[in-house]
Amino acid sequence: MSAMNIPKEISDHEIIRRILAGETDLYASIIKRYNSYLFKVGKLYGYNHEDTEDLMQETYVRAYTHLKDFEERSSFKTWIVQIMLHQCYHKKHKLSFQRERPDSENLETDAEMAPVRKVADGVKAVQERELKEIIEQAILDLPDEYRMVFSLRELMGLSTSETAHMLNITEDNAKVRLNRAKKMLQDKIGESYTSSELFEFNLIYCDGMVDRVMKAIKELGQTSA
Numbered sequence: 001m002s003a004m005n006i007p008k009e010i011s012d013h014e015i016i017r018r019i020l021a022g023e024t025d026l027y028a029s030i031i032k033r034y035n036s037y038l039f040k041v042g043k044l045y046g047y048n049h050e051d052t053e054d055l056m057q058e059t060y061v062r063a064y065t066h067l068k069d070f071e072e073r074s075s076f077k078t079w080i081v082q083i084m085l086h087q088c089y090h091k092k093h094k095l096s097f098q099r100e101r102p103d104s105e106n107l108e109t110d111a112e113m114a115p116v117r118k119v120a121d122g123v124k125a126v127q128e129r130e131l132k133e134i135i136e137q138a139i140l141d142l143p144d145e146y147r148m149v150f151s152l153r154e155l156m157g158l159s160t161s162e163t164a165h166m167l168n169i170t171e172d173n174a175k176v177r178l179n180r181a182k183k184m185l186q187d188k189i190g191e192s193y194t195s196s197e198l199f200e201f202n203l204i205y206c207d208g209m210v211d212r213v214m215k216a217i218k219e220l221g222q223t224s225a
Helices: 012-020 024-044 049-065 075-093 110-113 122-127 129-140 145-155 160-167 171-189 203-219
Strands: none
Touching: 012 024, 012 075, 012 171, 024 129, 024 145, 049 075, 075 160, 122 145, 122 171, 129 145, 129 171, 145 160, 145 171, 145 203, 160 171
């Protein structure tokens, strides 16, 4: 069975057990599963595409080298997203790092000012570049504490308890922040958005990320995790 064609029915925990048993090439399937999640984290922190990819690679390599430390009491998604959050946080706070805003900050003036309206085919409208950029920018403009709760719950599908644990807040606090984040967004863009389509990591980049990470892992000189 190709590492790139692992059925979705096979759990992360089973794949990890097989990787630790020596089937290291299966890590490629883990990368394929979580590229979009990690990409969203980087973009929501305000990094550009290149910096986000670098942070993704660092996250995957770090997760691989500590794979034996993963405790199956939590989901692998929660674990690796938390690693990405830490990578983003530390990079942001390095004195030598010049924070870059994502490309959406460079929109044409008319695109920035374009009114967001409901249309009959809402999903199709969300897929249009101009609307997606407006929505993405609206999310980026949220205060940090609201943006992170919204992204973890709505963009990445984590539960309230997982989100609260990851951000070290109570579940009630997470619920309040999520509701406030939604209200802030509704004030700006109405209800014409599909959160699952925001900040997508295009498939044309996905295989490249797999190649980058697997090459970096092989350069570590490890035969197993």
